[in-house]
Amino acid sequence: MDVQRITVLGAGSWGTAFAKVLADAGRDVTMWARRPEVAAQIRDEHVNAGYLPEIRLPANLTATADAAEALDGAEAVVLAVPSQSLRANLTGWRELLPAGAILVSLAKGVELGTLKRMSEVIAEISGAPENDIVVVSGPNLAREIAQEQPAAAVLACTDHERAVAIQRACSGTYFRPYTNTDVIGCELGGACKNVIALSCGMAAGMGYGANTVATLITRGLAETARLGAKLGADPLTFAGLAGVGDLVATCSSPLSRNRTFGERLGRGETLEQAQRAAGGQVAEGVMSCSSIRELAQTSGVDMPITDAMHRVCHEGLDPRRAGAELLGRQNKHEWS
Ligand SMILES: NC(=O)C1=CN([C@@H]2O[C@H](COP(=O)(O)OP(=O)(O)OC[C@H]3O[C@@H](n4cnc5c(N)ncnc54)[C@H](OP(=O)(O)O)[C@@H]3O)[C@@H](O)[C@H]2O)C=CC1
Numbered sequence: 467m468d469v470q471r472i473t474v475l476g477a478g479s480w481g482t483a484f485a486k487v488l489a490d491a492g493r494d495v496t497m498w499a500r501r502p503e504v505a506a507q508i509r510d511e512h513v514n515a516g517y518l519p520e521i522r523l524p525a526n527l528t529a530t531a532d533a534a535e536a537l538d539g540a541e542a543v544v545l546a547v548p549s550q551s552l553r554a555n556l557t558g559w560r561e562l563l564p565a566g567a568i569l570v571s572l573a574k575g576v577e578l579g580t581l582k583r584m585s586e587v588i589a590e591i592s593g594a595p596e597n598d599i600v601v602v603s604g605p606n607l608a609r610e611i612a613q614e615q616p617a618a619a620v621l622a623c624t625d626h627e628r629a630v631a632i633q634r635a636c637s638g639t640y641f642r643p644y645t646n647t648d649v650i651g652c653e654l655g656g657a658c659k660n661v662i663a664l665s666c667g668m669a670a671g672m673g674y675g676a677n678t679v680a681t682l683i684t685r686g687l688a689e690t691a692r693l694g695a696k697l698g699a700d701p702l703t704f705a706g707l708a709g710v711g712d713l714v715a716t717c718s719s720p721l722s723r724n725r726t727f728g729e730r731l732g733r734g735e736t737l738e739q740a741q742r743a744a745g746g747q748v749a750e751g752v753m754s755c756s757s758i759r760e761l762a763q764t765s766g767v768d769m770p771i772t773d774a775m776h777r778v779c780h781e782g783l784d785p786r787r788a789g790a791e792l793l794g795r796q797n798k799h800e801w802s
């Protein structure tokens with residue numbers, strides 16, 4: 467199985483950076499952008515100034531705002547829109563998906579209401595078997611990848627052949643993808659770390675230092691792994707790129723939208739102020755803290771940091787009060 471002609475649906479930060487990775491690896495890439503002016507800029511000026519200013523995009527990467535044109539003849543289709551809009555977007559594209567194209571998900575989130583992972587949403591809407599969908603996850607801050615800084619990722623798919631086809635399509639001098647068959651673990655790792663990054667940002671915004679952030683990262687990993695164990699993930703996944711790798715990158719980097727969003731909350735801004743400052747770019751953790759919390763509750767799993775982030779974001783809990791409540795919980799063994 468080899469894929470040469472690839473379509474990326476979504477022209478935000480990661481959609482554009484991943485399209486560049488594929489094009490740099492020699493694939494013919496067409497992007498779909500929601501706004502025609504963004505498509506025109508990518509196609510004619512080889513730049514996406516709104517999301518990745520100063521990044522020169524390769525000549526074998528083109529763009530259109532017409533989804534039918536973008537999808538015509540695609541052998542692989544990369545879904546690069548935010549988690550909470552994926553269902554609606556994909557429903558609009560369903561009839562246009564070329565038969566047999568490999569579907570690839572970049573989104574890191576859990577759907578509100580259905581509590582589904584993104585590959586479950588994609589399978590439901592597209593009619594493709596869940597086992598055929600390839601999930602991309604790992605420490606992949608879009609700007610660094612677009613600058614060609616070395617990084618690795620995981621391509622998770624139950625069907626190894628499909629994972630290998632996408633692995634070949636995106637392997638390059640600065641991007642090293644590994645395959646993995648644990649789709650559940652990779653998707654949960656990617657979704658949960660956004661919530662933990664919010665909490666780390668919030669702690670930094672309140673003026674706390676490395677100890678607090680490291681505590682949140684470590685205990686965040688513990689609650690993510692607890693949820694994963696309950697839902698059938700391989701515990702090893704959380705020690706890998708889609709687990710601790712992505713968690714550390716996102717929780718530590720000022721480039722992370724989730725961390726930055728949390729930092730604003732920690733400095734006393736309201737949700738609306740932080741949303742305005744994000745300028746339309748998605749901080750997935752803000753919605754996923756609610757869906758993951760509900761998933762944990764229905765699964766009987768304790769996720770205190772996720773619960774606290776939901777209450778700060780959506781129930782008006784003061785960040786300092788949230789911190790005090792986390793510290794004030796009953797003492798327990800580290801692994802209980
Ligand atoms: N940025 C990163 O570093 C990484 C992101 N991810 C994940 O990839 C996914 C996509 O992220 P990213 O590309 O960064 O997102 P951005 O917010 O940067 O861009 C979202 C893109 O989707 C488009 N879009 C289409 N429909 C909608 C809609 N209904 N609502 C909002 N946007 C819509 C936007 O169009 P328009 O420009 O017109 O608004 C834009 O092109 C997310 O799940 C994210 O967590 C994963 C790894 C790294």
Ligand SMILES: O=C(CO)COP(=O)(O)O
Nearest residue numbers: 604605606607722723724
């Ligand atoms: O998923 C990411 C890095 O792997 C990007 O994180 P943010 O969405 O917080 O920027």
